[in-house]
Amino acid sequence: MLGIFGVLLCASAACIATQDTPAPAENRTITDMAGRTVVVPSEIKSILCTSPPSTMLVYMVAPDRLAGWNFPPEKGYTPERYMALPVVGGWFGKETGNYENFISMHPDIVVEGYTTDGGAALASVTERQQKMGSIPVVAVEDTVNATGYSAPIRFMGELLGEEKQAEAMIAFYEGVLGTVTERVASIPDGERVGVYYAEGPKGLTTDPSGSSHADLIDLCGGRNVAECPITPGIGMTEVSMEQIILWDPDVILAADPGFYATVRTDPLWQEITAVKTGRVYLIPRTAFFWFDRPPGINRIIGIPWTAKVLYPDLFSDMDLESLVREYHETFIHVSLSDDQIRDLLNP
Structure with missing residues (x-):
């Protein structure tokens, strides 16, 4: 099976792809689930997400990479080291996040969930990237469709090098x-x-x-x-x-x-x-x-x-x-x- 490096862009499956021009060793170039070309660190250690579905996705695939919650999980059912992460808010429901707060935490990437509603979704992701400045924003198809969870789980597993964990979740x-x-x-x-x-x-x-x-x-x-x-x-x-x-x-x-x-x-x-x-x-x-x-x-x-x-x-x-x-x-x-x-x- 081809790894994340050298995989050709597969638009129908929103595959992660390495572009023709090699990126510097400290970075790599991917295609996110919205089809955007994004340069991200070769090793992603710190992630913030703009809404709860994406935050839970990151936590479940790679909890040690999550830098903060949109809202705290319930006590008693979450390991203490993860409960101790800061609550940073976000953009969901009636909540409006704070860009300065996100930027001040210096995450390696910000994950933005989007729904498949055409141009409006891409415009939202583009605006988020503009506001986040130099921090890469990676778009992940929002996990609100209960019959469509496999694709975002697999994408996140490949992005973070956690394919084994992602496949266990998918199974x-x-x-x-x-x-x-x-x-x-x-x-x-x-x-x-x-x-x-x-x-x-x-x-x-x-x-x-x-x-x-x-x-x-x-x-x-x-x-x-x-x-x-x-x-x-x-x-x-x-x-x-x-x-x-x-x-x-x-x-x-x-x-x-x-x-x-x-x-x-x-x-x-x-x-x-x-x-x-x-x-x-x-x-x-x-x-x-x-x-x-x-x-x-x-x-x-x-x-x-x-x-x-x-x-x-x-x-x-x-x-x-x-x-x-x-x-x-x-x-x-x-x-x-x-x-x-x-x-x-x-x-």
Whole structure:
């Protein structure tokens, strides 16, 4: 297999490529995932990212190269040496980062996630490079598509010389994705479980089908019951209790622990089928949220979890505890105890 040096530019796969003119020994020239030619250090030791999905990608592939977080991961599930990294902010949701702060940390590169929306994406990356000055900005296809994680993982592995780690991550991801999508494909539309994604302390915000924030419902064979507009950016469309009663979901996936703790006794929710049948589930959160927020490769473990929650009989042979253990060792670089795993899966 050809290494990162001497690989020809493969536009369809956004391959990293060495250009015809050799770069100085201390630098190398690559083609990033947006097709831009970028000169980067031959050895990349320090990386900042402009948004959480890219930061998690770098952390999972090469944690010792990450120089800072956009927001801190959850304590107790992340090794202390990585928890100690500074929080530098970034450009995501309603957050506006500080260029001077990024530049003052002297990273070897800045990674900018972009979505495949044509010229607007490239213009955003170009502007970011102008603002970052001499620090190379490397564009990586944003990891918001839950069925398209292999390419950015492989790109980052090649960029950082961490191909073995990247391929281990891809093998896990493609394994769970293939198992889930193959099995749920046979479920007739009329038999798909109706799911409501409850966000916020009262469960009265949600994301409908078509929103990247709710991808896993459709991917795992559910029917997203929310019939409401998609709120651009951070999502979380406000809905009313009357709408939820009308939608009457079979399953509620709860993002907020406070809502989860009260919904089963709240009089307003008692006539909802999911509450009456005990099918309200708290979405686990370890270093990162398993289902959303952000919609990055943190959701890889959410694929088997969501599938087994929605269709326990169809996935009765899936050893979720073993998958959770393997995911955290491979992606989060931490080992969870049996008790931790049981608590996560049975809150």
